[in-house]
Amino acid sequence: MTAQMIDIGVNLTNSRFDKDRDNVLENALNAGVSHQIITGTSLTESESALALCQQYNNLFCTAGIHPHDADNAPSNYIEQLTKLASNDEVRAIGECGLDFNRNFSTPENQQRVFSEQVALAARLHMPLFLHQRDAFTPWQAILKPSLDSIPAAVSHCFTGNLTELKSCLDMGLYIGITGWICDDRRGQELYDIAKYIPLDRIMIETDAPYLTPRTIRPKPKSSRNEPKYLPFVAQTLAQAMTIDTDTLIMHTSNNAKAFFNITG
Ligand SMILES: [Zn+2]
Numbered sequence: 001m002t003a004q005m006i007d008i009g010v011n012l013t014n015s016r017f018d019k020d021r022d023n024v025l026e027n028a029l030n031a032g033v034s035h036q037i038i039t040g041t042s043l044t045e046s047e048s049a050l051a052l053c054q055q056y057n058n059l060f061c062t063a064g065i066h067p068h069d070a071d072n073a074p075s076n077y078i079e080q081l082t083k084l085a086s087n088d089e090v091r092a093i094g095e096c097g098l099d100f101n102r103n104f105s106t107p108e109n110q111q112r113v114f115s116e117q118v119a120l121a122a123r124l125h126m127p128l129f130l131h132q133r134d135a136f137t138p139w140q141a142i143l144k145p146s147l148d149s150i151p152a153a154v155s156h157c158f159t160g161n162l163t164e165l166k167s168c169l170d171m172g173l174y175i176g177i178t179g180w181i182c183d184d185r186r187g188q189e190l191y192d193i194a195k196y197i198p199l200d201r202i203m204i205e206t207d208a209p210y211l212t213p214r215t216i217r218p219k220p221k222s223s224r225n226e227p228k229y230l231p232f233v234a235q236t237l238a239q240a241m242t243i244d245t246d247t248l249i250m251h252t253s254n255n256a257k258a259f260f261n262i263t264g
Contacts, residue, residue, distance in 0.1 A: 003032075003246055003249045003250050003253060004032055004033070004034035004035075004249075004253060005032055005033045005034065005204065005230050005231065005234060005249055005252070005253060006033070006034060006035045006036070006037070006203075006204075006252070006253050006256035006257070006260075006262070007028070007033050007035070007036045007037065007204070007205055007206050007208075007227045007230045008037045008129075008154070008156070008176055008203045008204065008205045008256050008259075008260070009037060009039050009095075009129075009156050009157065009176060009178065009205030009206065009207045010036045010037065010038055010039065010205070010206060010207075010208050010227050011038075011039050011041070011045075011207065011208060011209060011210070012024070012025075012036065012038045012049070012052055012059075012208070012227075013038065013040075013045050013048040013049050013052065014208075014209050016209045016224050017209065021052075024226055024227065024228070025056060025058075025059075025227075027226065027227075027228040028226065028227035028228045028230075029058070030228070031227075031228040031229075031230065031231060032230075032231060033227050033228065033230050034058060034253075035058050035059070035060065035256070035262055036058065036059050036060075036227055037059075037060050037061060037062065037091065037092070037129075037205075037256075037260055038052055038053065038059055038060070038061040038062070039061070039062055039094075039095050039129070039156075039207075040061055040062045040063045040064050040084075040090075040094070040095065041064070041065070041066035041068075041069060041095055042065055042066065042069040042072065042073075043065070043073075043074070043077060043080050043081070043084075046061070046062070046063040046064065046081070046084050046090075047084065049061035049062070049063070050063070050084060050087055050089055050090060053089035053090075054089060059089070060089055060090075060091045060260055060262065061089055061090055061091070062090065062091065062092040062093065062094045062095060062129045063081050063084040063085050063090045063092075063093060063094075064081065064092075064093050064094040064095050064096045064117055064129065065077060065081075065096060065113050065117065066095050066096065066097075066099075066131060067096070067097055067098050067099040067104075067105060067110040067113070067114065067131060068099060068102070068104040068105060069104075069105065070105035070106075070109040070110045070112070070113040070114075071104075071105035071106060071109050072105075073109075073113050077113075078116055078117075078120055081093065081117070081120060082120065082124070085120075085124055085126060091126075091127065091260040091261060091262075092121075092126060092127040092128060092129040092154075092259075092260065093117055093120055093121040093124070093126050093127070093128055093129065094117070094128055094129025094130060094131070094156070095129050095130070095131045095156060096113070096114050096117040096118070096128070096129070096130065096131065097114055097130045097131035097132045097135075097139060098110050098111065098114055098131075098132055098133075098135035098138060098139045098142075099131060099132070099133045099134070099135065100133070100134040100135040100138075101133040101134040101135075107135075107138075110135075111138060111142060114139070114142055115142045118142060118143060118146045118150070119146065121146075121150050121153075122146045122149035122150050125149075125150075125151055126150075126151065127150065127151050127152040127153060127154070127259055127260070128143075128150055128152075128153035128154070129153075129154055129156055130143070130153055130154060130155050130156055130173070131156060131157070132155060132160070133159070136160060136164050136167075140167060140171070143171070144171060147171055147172060152174065152258075152259050153171075153172075153173050153174065154173060154174035154175070154176050154203060154259065155168050155173050155174070155175055155176060156176040156205065156207075157176055157177075157178045157180065157205065157207050157211070158175045158176055158177060158190070159180050159187075159190060161189060161193070162193045162196065165193055165196060165197070166196070169196075169197070169198070169201060173201070174201050174202070174203055174255060174259060175197050175201055175202055175203070176203050176204070176205050177190075177194065177197075177202065177203070177204055177205070177233060177237050178204075178205050178206060178207045178211050178233060179206060179207070179211045179212060179213035179214070179215075179225065179229070179232065179233050179236075180211055181194060181233065181236050181237055181240060182213035182214050182215040182232060182233065182236045183213075183214050184214065190240075191236070191240045192240075194237060194240035194241050195240060195241050195242065197241070199243075199247075199248075199251040200251065200255065201255070202237075202248075202251065202252055202255060203252050203255050203256050203259065204230060204233050204234055204237065204248075204249075204252045205230075205233070206225050206226065206227050206229055206230050206233065207225070208224070208225040208226050208227055208229070209224045209225050209226070210225055211225055212224070212225035212229065213225075213229055213232035213233055213236065215232050215235070215236055216229060216232050231245075234248055234249050234252070
């Protein structure tokens with residue numbers, strides 16, 4: 001039997017799972033995904049994520065404001081995140097960070113809401129679940145001074161280049177790899193640099209319902225990604241790192257257990 005996997009990034013509160021969430025969870029378990037970390041991307045989504053965790057015992061979650069949602073953060077959001085984070089199921093602050101690729105929120109608000117959440121993680125001594133796209137330099141500038149006071153941080157859905165990867169590793173970050181690496185159109189660079197990630201710093205995630213691995217055969221009818229497809233991420237990543245899939249899974253699961261404090 002292959003080792004159990006932990007999907008560290010699932011947007012299970014997404015409405016695309018409303019009709020069959022129970023099945024999605026059962027199929028994930030059958031595919032060898034023992035635990036999932038449900039991503040909180042706004043106050044509402046973080047509350048829903050927590051509610052799901054309280055319903056199913058193999059789920060944990062993050063609480064945070066995604067950069068896309070920074071413009072909508074109410075003035076007391078830090079107070080509300082603090083309250084959410086006091087629940088045992090909440091295991092990291094995030095998803096937070098900067099996304100200058102689409103600027104759904106103004107860069108000013110993104111930077112303010114990000115630095116306030118970094119400060120919150122430091123104050124609560126909680127890990128950080130980080131998002132970054134097309135904003136590496138300002139992202140690093142906000143993050144770096146606080147990292148000493150934060151137990152651990154992961155650059156989720158890492159899609160950067162080798163220079164950025166090395167900077168992340170130098171900062172002590174974990175690297176989250178999604179099905180982006182299975183995409184031969186835009187994931188080739190990530191595939192090529194994956195071998196530079198040390199085994200004690202790597203974790204795997206689907207980012208479902210987004211980023212369906214393009215290596216799934218037979219090709220699924222639906223475009224919706226699911227945690228049950230995590231093995232395809234593991235296989236391609238192991239290939240890129242020229243190690244066997246079981247070894248990779250063993251390390252990613254141990255890393256995720258330590259990072260999110262999952263016992264058993
Ligand atoms: Zn993200």
